[in-house]
Amino acid sequence: MAEKASPSSNSISLKTVDGKIFKVSPAIANQMLTIQPLIKDSDSSTIISLPDVAAFHLTKIIEYLEGKPAAAPSAVDAFEAQFVKDLSPEELKGLLIAVGYLKVNGLVDLMANTVAKLIENKSVEYVRKFFGVVNDFTPAEEAKCRQEHAWAFDGVDED
Amino acid sequence: MAETVINDINNFSDDILCHILSFLPTKDAVATSVLSKRFRPLWLFAPSINFTQPNEDIGSWVVYSVMRMRGLKLPLKRFCLKINGPIYDADSFDISTWVNGAIQRGLENLDLSLSLSLDINFPLGNILGSKTLMVLKLNKLKVDNVFIDGFPCLKTMHLDDVVFKEHRHLMHLLSGCPNLEELHAVKPVVEDGYTFNHDEEFEVQSLQNLVTVRVSMADCIPMECIRQVKFLGFKEVYHHHH
Incomplete structure (x- = not known):
């Protein structure tokens, strides 16, 4: 060497x-x-x-x-x-x-x-599809999570 | 092309995902917390807070809440805020609280845009000094207070439509940034109309590292500060009262 x-x-x-x-x-x-x-x-x-x-x-x-x-x-x-x-x-x-x-x-x-x-400014469903993310929350967990940051889910673009 | 890598989420490291989130408006970054369990905490690790989108309409409590959730341990490199865009109810106290909170988290880049019609002062005198801040962009705001500590690492300063109540406030700001490399000062206004003279109460040293200067009001910036500069541009935006 x-x-x-x-x-x-x-x-x-x-x-x-x-x-x-x-x-x-x-x-x-x-x-x-x-x-x-x-x-x-x-x-x-x-x-x-x-x-x-x-x-x-x-x-x-x-x-x-x-x-x-x-x-x-x-x-x-x-x-x-x-x-x-x-x-x-x-x-x-x-x-x-x-x-x-x-x-x-x-x-x-x-x-x-x-x-x-x-x-940017896309819906949760759009971004999941974009990255191929599998939603592993139960519906109750997801609802709780959305509620925690409710201000962040207003006014996104149509998919 | 032949795809040999399947670009689903499992191919992205947390680092890269945080990097993507750091370029998003904070609203969108926070919204990714409901994508999946993996995403839930990620936005907290993106070193950026960005409330500038005009289609957002949120109260100042959101900024407090985001700052609180991030805690003091998570670094924050970039803080961008546009009042009179998304945030409609902030005052001087709120702004200095947020900026100081960001500085305590190791801020490198501050981009603040208010609105002159709101008559909110940016209390520079209450802002902590920072050894990490490298970029400072102020847009459409009033400075009515004296600067104390300084930003020794600041390289870039843009003052766009900034009103200084007294000329010495501008001079304090410049003297606190000895390593400035780029200065843009478009339409700065000094309300007391004072122009520089050598009997100023503190010494203005030459800004040794200044490379680029673009100013529209030459009489606000003393030539002593900018004599080393390599690129100097003057842009006459409107005529100042003389």
């Missing part, structure tokens, strides 16, 4: 859950905080497996990490809006799970905020 190449001169190989291998620069990989400790110990033959990340997600993450620094400071908002614009709710959720697992700089906030906008 003594003859390791300097990590800064090597690209890092990342393997997604669906078996694709991506080569990224250390500068990009280091912004995925979860794998940072693994990068230090890796050489050009190391492949880091990402069990919760699909190729689609990693492609988007790399697009973000490469594209954001290239945008002018005043164009960052526009870049971020464009980045999430064509993603379906399922893709947004999947990407949020992936960036949450990898702890990607800046992207966790953007994805969490984007998902939050999808459930």
Whole structure:
């Protein structure tokens, strides 16, 4: 293990859950905080497996990490809006799970905020369906819970 | 695309769910407590209180109740409040109680918007100093009190339509924020019309770290404060009484 190449001169190989291998620069990989400790110990033959990340997600993450620094400071908002614009709710959720697992700089906030906008001012039933939540309250428990915060259930959008 | 991950709730960690909740209006975050047993306590751990949606219509008791339920142990990073939007019956005392409560919980970002027509003063003199506050945005409110402690870590200050009863109140506020990097002051008004001079009762040091300044009333902000600045914008909004 003594003859390791300097990590800064090597690209890092990342393997997604669906078996694709991506080569990224250390500068990009280091912004995925979860794998940072693994990068230090890796050489050009190391492949880091990402069990919760699909190729689609990693492609988007790399697009973000490469594209954001290239945008002018005043164009960052526009870049971020464009980045999430064509993603379906399922893709947004999947990407949020992936960036949450990898702890990607800046992207966790953007994805969490984007998902939050999808459930803002929606009914309880809508949000349960959105997240695939099974209601494990008895009707009496749920009624008690609603009563506790009755002010929070007025005036939501139609589903 | 081929979905290899099924994006149901079991794939979300509590951390990520709290992160989502922290971007929601507090009303929506609280409403998630009835989704399921897992969700029931989660909103309490989202480090944000946000009452700004104009379609909400709630009394100030709701803010007290939310603050009380969160207790003092749970950190609160962001506090956003729009009076004359959702909260219709708050006064100066309520606002200082909430802001101080938020500061005690390690507040980093305060965004307060009142309404000048309500004639509520923001009692800055009663607000605790904070070593955690980094962003302060005040909108449409009156400051009639003297600032005591200061915000040594504050980096961003936006004053939008803020009326200072006396010029020294503005100067106290600036002198309490020595590490300011960004200052936006759109339409600040100083009611006593006093402009800066060197015999001011306390010393105004240069704001060494200031990078961006956007002001509409140049005569309110002494040049000594902003001489280091890299980006300076003036925006003439209306003519001040001279």
